Amino acid sequence: MSSEGRIPQSDSRRWVDATPRVSGEPLEQLPLDLYIPADALAIWLEQFEGPLDLLLYLIRKHNIDILEIPVARVTEQYLDYLALMKSMAIELAAEYLLMAAWLTEIKSRMLLPPEPRDDDEEEPLDPRAELVERLLEYERTTRAAGLLDEQPRRGRDWFDLSTEPPDRLPAPAVPADLAGLIAAMQGLMREGSVRRAHHVRAEALSIRQRMTEILVALAERPSCELSEVFHVEEGRMGVAVTTVAVLELARTHALDWSQESPFGPVTLFRLAGKTPEPAVEEEMPR
Amino acid sequence: MTEKAPPSDHADTPVSSGSEPPEGLVELVEALLLTVDEPLSLEALSTMVGQETAPELLEAALVRVAKRWQSHRFIELANREVGGRRVWHLVATAAVAPYLKAGDPGRVPKLSRAALETLALIAWRQPITRGEIEAARGVAVNPQILKQLAERGWVRSLGVKDSPGRPEMLGTTREFLGDFGLNSLAELPDFERFAGQDDIDV
Amino acid sequence: MTEKAPPSDHADTPVSSGSEPPEGLVELVEALLLTVDEPLSLEALSTMVGQETAPELLEAALVRVAKRWQSHRFIELANREVGGRRVWHLVATAAVAPYLKAGDPGRVPKLSRAALETLALIAWRQPITRGEIEAARGVAVNPQILKQLAERGWVRSLGVKDSPGRPEMLGTTREFLGDFGLNSLAELPDFERFAGQDDIDV
Numbered sequence: 001m002s003s004e005g006r007i008p009q010s011d012s013r014r015w016v017d018a019t020p021r022v023s024g025e026p027l028e029q030l031p032l033d034l035y036i037p038a039d040a041l042a043i044w045l046e047q048f049e050g051p052l053d054l055l056l057y058l059i060r061k062h063n064i065d066i067l068e069i070p071v072a073r074v075t076e077q078y079l080d081y082l083a084l085m086k087s088m089a090i091e092l093a094a095e096y097l098l099m100a101a102w103l104t105e106i107k108s109r110m111l112l113p114p115e116p117r118d119d120d121e122e123e124p125l126d127p128r129a130e131l132v133e134r135l136l137e138y139e140r141t142t143r144a145a146g147l148l149d150e151q152p153r154r155g156r157d158w159f160d161l162s163t164e165p166p167d168r169l170p171a172p173a174v175p176a177d178l179a180g181l182i183a184a185m186q187g188l189m190r191e192g193s194v195r196r197a198h199h200v201r202a203e204a205l206s207i208r209q210r211m212t213e214i215l216v217a218l219a220e221r222p223s224c225e226l227s228e229v230f231h232v233e234e235g236r237m238g239v240a241v242t243t244v245a246v247l248e249l250a251r252t253h254a255l256d257w258s259q260e261s262p263f264g265p266v267t268l269f270r271l272a273g274k275t276p277e278p279a280v281e282e283e284m285p286r
Numbered sequence: 287m288t289e290k291a292p293p294s295d296h297a298d299t300p301v302s303s304g305s306e307p308p309e310g311l312v313e314l315v316e317a318l319l320l321t322v323d324e325p326l327s328l329e330a331l332s333t334m335v336g337q338e339t340a341p342e343l344l345e346a347a348l349v350r351v352a353k354r355w356q357s358h359r360f361i362e363l364a365n366r367e368v369g370g371r372r373v374w375h376l377v378a379t380a381a382v383a384p385y386l387k388a389g390d391p392g393r394v395p396k397l398s399r400a401a402l403e404t405l406a407l408i409a410w411r412q413p414i415t416r417g418e419i420e421a422a423r424g425v426a427v428n429p430q431i432l433k434q435l436a437e438r439g440w441v442r443s444l445g446v447k448d449s450p451g452r453p454e455m456l457g458t459t460r461e462f463l464g465d466f467g468l469n470s471l472a473e474l475p476d477f478e479r480f481a482g483q484d485d486i487d488v
Numbered sequence: 489m490t491e492k493a494p495p496s497d498h499a500d501t502p503v504s505s506g507s508e509p510p511e512g513l514v515e516l517v518e519a520l521l522l523t524v525d526e527p528l529s530l531e532a533l534s535t536m537v538g539q540e541t542a543p544e545l546l547e548a549a550l551v552r553v554a555k556r557w558q559s560h561r562f563i564e565l566a567n568r569e570v571g572g573r574r575v576w577h578l579v580a581t582a583a584v585a586p587y588l589k590a591g592d593p594g595r596v597p598k599l600s601r602a603a604l605e606t607l608a609l610i611a612w613r614q615p616i617t618r619g620e621i622e623a624a625r626g627v628a629v630n631p632q633i634l635k636q637l638a639e640r641g642w643v644r645s646l647g648v649k650d651s652p653g654r655p656e657m658l659g660t661t662r663e664f665l666g667d668f669g670l671n672s673l674a675e676l677p678d679f680e681r682f683a684g685q686d687d688i689d690v
Contacts, residue, residue: 388538
């Protein structure tokens with residue numbers, strides 16, 4: 001056994017299966033007659049993630065080159081669908097109608113002589129260019145999503161195993177670090193107890209900005225890992241700014257932190273209630 | 287508690303006795319794979335077991351562990367490449383999923399297509415704003431989906447963008463990488479490669 | 489990838505065939521014990537495996553799982569009583585502990601900044617109350633930190649202060665001096681003399 005990524009695979013599910021299904025049965029033909037029940041059509045429409053998805057489906061179904069979309073034909077089909085939906089009193093999301101308007105506009109612009117361009121480029125602007133780019137982008141998105149879905153996923157395709165660690169695990173000895181201790185006291189003296197005038201250098205990274213980022217991160221979730229708010233690429237300066245930002249936020253009771261186990265990850269968490277506007281000078285804290 | 291043999295058991299067997307690992311070593315490797323939370327490389331195993339155990343012997347022990355679980359219906363020794371190193375871990379296969387679900391029906395909700403597409407955009411295009419996701423998908427982003435992705439620990443805010451409206455920028459977490467068996471975002475194939483005429487019938 | 493038998497394997501074997509559990513059931517119970525984070529009761533197992541499996545069969549499967557691990561030097565099936573219910577889990581024995589320690593160089597224990605600052609304040613300013621530490625550091629003292637420092641044997645209570653709330657006064661121990669290579673507290677540098685002379689180089 002040596003195959004790459006040997007995490008168990010799920011049965012390979014087909015991702016982009018745009019064949020509409022009604023009650024599980026594939027609907028191969030476009031619904032041309034009006035005997036299709038309205039709710040079946042509604043279910044069919046629900047299969048699509050929006051107008052881009054529906055358009056891509058039409059294009060794929062008819063084996064159309066996405067770069068050479070016959071806009072007139074595709075627009076007609078698209079509008080046919082919408083008309084059918086409307087005749088069945090199916091409420092369409094605004095996005096579908098917006099797409100209809102856009103397609104119609106592109107169609108009419110295709111009929112006009114190409115607009116002359118300001119720059120020297122030879123190719124005139126194709127009215128379809130933006131549509132094509134958006135379709136391609138959406139297609140990339142669906143394929144990326146398909147790839148993610150096929151990726152063996154923890155909790156679906158494989159599960160962590162664990163035995164309980166022995167309870168007599170010796171507590172790791174904390175080394176006595178006198179230099180660290182002295183540095184810590186020195187830092188405290190500077191920050192708080194003894195305040196003296198000192199020279200302040202300009203900061204390249206804004207503490208306030210960083211504080212905001214941390215607050216925003218904590219607005220989304222009640223807590224986050226301390227490691228998440230550090231940006232490795234900012235180097236020591238970044239570490240300092242982030243640390244000061246975290247400390248300042250803690251000082252103003254905007255957040256607090258906890259550490260579940262000694263030496264474990266530090267979790268920052270939002271304090272219940274309001275998140276006060278951090279009161280800090282734009283310079284370094286004392 | 288049953289009295290277990292002392293850990294030194296395998297150590298007194300000659301270390302270089304061909305490639306047949308002593309049983310104690312096999313069991314130690316197995317126990318380490320089960321006890322340590324993350325997949326283990328040969329180097330990591332070697333640090334734990336002791337440098338005096340030859341790497342070939344460790345490898346042989348891994349092969350033996352794999353064999354021990356080969357016929358097991360629900361568990362196997364998996365390995366993958368992490369930054370040029372092979373790492374090993376014992377995992378349960380998808381076959382246990384229905385049973386786990388029976389024990390905890392709320393467990394592992396399925397990802398909708400909309401959620402997967404949103405997650406894909408966040409993964410490939412981060413930092414990305416909600417507006418950019420909406421533009422790419424052509425539909426409004428359902429806040430429930432972002433909430434779901436955040437709750438699973440896959441998506442987080444990267445701060446706000448310094449542009450009008452100060453939109454929030456989204457990105458993926460380390461947990462996302464771990465859950466999808468990725469070592470880094472660099473392992474995701476180039477997004478641009480997903481478009482093309484050739485394989486339109488994906 | 490080895491093809492694993494489907495999970496339904498054990499289900500078609502007759503359920504009440506004496507007390508000999510089918511192999512598939514034994515392996516399933518084993519996998520569930522390893523996959524679920526917490527110890528499992530017979531009831532929990534039964535919910536997962538399915539009510540149609542008789543409890544006696546489940547118990548027999550547990551016995552078989554215990555047997556499978558009996559000769560293992562490092563892992564065993566343990567059970568204990570929790571709230572009147574017996575729960576089962578696979579645990580690593582103490583024999584693994586030294587190896588786990590060796591393998592975690594990343595866990596080279598270090599005091600967090602918060603712990604260092606707290607210890608520093610206790611060392612320099614003893615006797616000091618928790619409130620005074622909080623005032624000096626500007627943040628609440630995490631009780632974990634005090635616990636950690638006490639467990640390490642560096643910090644002890646010096647009694648309570650005769651002031652409102654009767655707060656506990658903290659100080660360092662003789663062990664603290666020994667571990668930090670000090671003969672007496674007087675050897676700690678006197679900061680009041682140097683404080684504030686350097687630039688803050690951020």
